[in-house]
Amino acid sequence: MKVLVTGGCGFIGSHIVDKLIREKHDVYVVDNLVSGHKKNLDPSVQIMDCDINSDLMEKVIQDFQPEAIIHQAAQVSVASSINDILYDENVNIRGSVNLINLAKKYGVKKMVFASSAAVYGNPVSLPVDLNHPTSPLSPYGVSKLSVEYYLKMASQTFGLDYTILRYANVYGPRQDAHGEGGVIAIFSDCLANGKAPTIFGDGEQTRDFVYVEDVAAANVSALTMGHNQTLNVSSGEEITVNKLFETMQEAAGTSLEVNYKEERSGDIRKSVLCNKVTKEQLNWNPKTSLLEGLQNTLNFYK
Numbered sequence: 001m002k003v004l005v006t007g008g009c010g011f012i013g014s015h016i017v018d019k020l021i022r023e024k025h026d027v028y029v030v031d032n033l034v035s036g037h038k039k040n041l042d043p044s045v046q047i048m049d050c051d052i053n054s055d056l057m058e059k060v061i062q063d064f065q066p067e068a069i070i071h072q073a074a075q076v077s078v079a080s081s082i083n084d085i086l087y088d089e090n091v092n093i094r095g096s097v098n099l100i101n102l103a104k105k106y107g108v109k110k111m112v113f114a115s116s117a118a119v120y121g122n123p124v125s126l127p128v129d130l131n132h133p134t135s136p137l138s139p140y141g142v143s144k145l146s147v148e149y150y151l152k153m154a155s156q157t158f159g160l161d162y163t164i165l166r167y168a169n170v171y172g173p174r175q176d177a178h179g180e181g182g183v184i185a186i187f188s189d190c191l192a193n194g195k196a197p198t199i200f201g202d203g204e205q206t207r208d209f210v211y212v213e214d215v216a217a218a219n220v221s222a223l224t225m226g227h228n229q230t231l232n233v234s235s236g237e238e239i240t241v242n243k244l245f246e247t248m249q250e251a252a253g254t255s256l257e258v259n260y261k262e263e264r265s266g267d268i269r270k271s272v273l274c275n276k277v278t279k280e281q282l283n284w285n286p287k288t289s290l291l292e293g294l295q296n297t298l299n300f301y302k
Helices: 011-022 056-064 078-083 085-105 139-158 183-193 212-221 241-252 276-282 290-301
Strands: 002-006 026-031 046-049 068-071 110-116 161-167 169-171 198-200 209-211 229-233 259-261
Touching: 002 011, 002 056, 011 026, 011 212, 026 056, 046 056, 056 085, 068 085, 078 085, 078 139, 085 110, 085 139, 110 139, 139 161, 161 212, 169 183, 169 212, 183 241, 183 290, 198 241, 209 212, 209 290, 212 229, 212 276, 229 276, 241 290
Parallel strands: 002 026, 002 068, 026 046, 068 110, 110 161, 161 229, 169 209, 198 259
Antiparallel strands: none
């Protein structure tokens, strides 16, 4: 299949590209390289340095004629979305709507969209299943939910097939520990360099961590399954941030003090996503245990 991957030089996108190549798909990557890196990709992959809002985007789709788009390009920071709500809207909503419009214009059959657990807001029940109400607490969560509605409209109005994947906390090799890095990437970098990490709040907040290669597998499965479905991509397991760091210290054989700071605005207290429907619809399972995934990540940062 001819597959266009937006944000394909990024952390999650590059692992998706690797999986697509292994399965012999014809892949084209678009990335503005603000946070992505060409070094993440196999040199044989076609790459266009291009913003998803730019006029070049139409030429890419017109020339490549993809059958499907896996849309990973995004502004991914909750904190940044609060600091600059207009930039978040421009990238996450306007950029995505531009892609939907081009998919309609050039007959793209399927779009797989990277959404987020942030659309749920503070859970009213755990684990969070697909019937849970959506009440995002940040502009980032609002922007992701907005695109979900655009995709549902595009399916009904234009016949564009979609699969929306609501990610839990994704981690693994290639995640940037600086800038907008996830907590596991930040902890890994601290452990590799002997630096005391910072934990916001009391560390008893919980998260659901899913390994990046399992996320890539879900995206590739969604090319041919999960038609017009919204699905959670998660491990389905809950762990506190304190316990996470303790586990990582044991795996790394180190002992560091922790700096605790005030809880950040927009952060969710507890989160774990139910992935039962995803397993059924995508014939998918998160295969990587947290311990195995953490060891792979620590080895990468070493």
